[in-house]
Amino acid sequence: MRGISFVPANTHIPFMAARRVFLAASAGLVIASLALFAVRGLNYGIDFVGGILIEVQTQGPADLPDLRTRLSGLGLGEIALQEFGEPNEILIRIQKQEGGEEAQQQAMEAVKAELGSTVEYRRTELVGPKVSKELFWSGVEAVAFALVAMLVYIWFRFEWQFGLGAVIALAHDIISTIGVFALLGLEFNLSTVAAILTIAGYSINDTVVVYDRVRENLRKYKTMPLPALFDGAINETLSRTTMTSMTTLFALLALYLLGGEVIRGFSFAMIWGIVVGTYSSICIAVPLLIYMNLRPSGGGGEAAVTAPAEKAS
Secondary structure, X not given: OOOOXXXXXXXXOOHHHHHHHHHHHHHHHHHHHHHHHHHOOOEEOXXXXXXXXXXXXXXXXXXXXXXXXXXXXXXXXXXXXXXXXXXXXXXXXXXXXXXXXXXXXXXXXXXXXXXXXXXXXXXXXXXXXXXXXXXXXXXXXXXXHHHHHHHHHHHHHOOXXXXXXXXXXXXXXXXXXXHHHHHHOOXXXXXXXXXXXXXXXXXXXXXXXXXXXXXHHHHHOOOOOHHHXXXXXXXXXXXXXXXXXXXXXXXXXXXXXHOOHHHHHHXXXXXXXXXXXXXXXXXXXXXXXXXXXXXXXXXXXXXXXXXXXXXXX
16 A cells, blocks of 8 residues: 655755745744844733632533633633643633732632632632743743753764754744744743744754754765755655654644634644744755855765765665
């Protein structure tokens, strides 16, 4: 039985011929994303701006749509309901109310009046600006540590040029994701940070697959010009890369369309991250190696990489 493939196995697409277009487009995307972040900012969720947390337990499996409808009618702004642990355990998050602590207490009482004795209150908590600020910086530190760890990992596994190229491509993915959230005004919360870390892991995996083939070809074709060698490596892994990305996208689209409002932001960030991560692995991470004085492994020197092209088998 013949396997499914989204692109032919033996393609000869000249990616390196368009590398300046790719790099210019990506630079424009990063600059636009930073400008949007500076001008419009992000629509931070309760996790980062503070608010009210209420943990309740229902007598049976919770009816989330009904609870969401009843609480949304209170006029308290953004309200998020999340099931955790058992199906009857619900975490209710309400955005910070204008008017100080008294307003928060009034909002909490309004929720209790609406839900009445149909639920058991397990925990009520006010998340203040200090806690929210700590959560924000914890998220920033998590992303920064992930980038540094990946740089070190690829540096040891390959060479420093590969590590630097991979981290630049990852930074491109993360900054453009933030730019999309700033442009569309989507809620940016801890789930989004989790999505960004997942995007980083996925993108680096794609990049390592292509880099591994580049390293292999550097050892095999010591006199081949680098653009031709890089094109060969990308085309040889293109079928695998597109197959992985498309199947992942199908699963994420199902989550986005059918998974409900709670995970919609996470799903959207992942969909964007898969698309831009696949692009950056091919069109950013590899072309950057041309500008980093890369030399073939196992000798050959400068004369070897500038010799006339030889046909790759």
